[in-house]
């Protein structure tokens with residue numbers, strides 16, 4: 077059994093809208109982790125995976141919109157990471173249907189690695205850029 081997925085305030089990047097979405101993403105992940113032992117064929121597990129994928133797509137779009145708003149220097153690079161994640165996730169979901177050796181635990185490991193690490197390592201940089209942009213002294 078994998079460890080509980082808990083949102084912590086230290087994961088905040090300092091942008092309320094994004095932080096709330098990240099927290100919701102973590103909630104979806106934890107829900108999936110709790111339901112997964114019922115098996116991938118379970119309808120609740122299926123709908124939780126769908127909710128998680130839908131919400132991730134929505135959140136990435138919102139995050140990209142925000143990066144554009146603040147002229148984030150690494151917008152392109154960061155958007156690529158989002159694209160890669162969604163592509164890899166789609167591959168995994170396909171494999172889950174066909175490959176018996178591929179289990180819900182693999183899906184969980186992937187999501188934990190990608191989403192949690194992404195928020196902690198990459199999204200935090202958006203927060204820093206935002207902080208710098210809003211705290212820089214306006215001389216004129």
Ligand SMILES: [Fe+2]
Nearest residue numbers: 139194198199
């Ligand atoms: Fe991101």
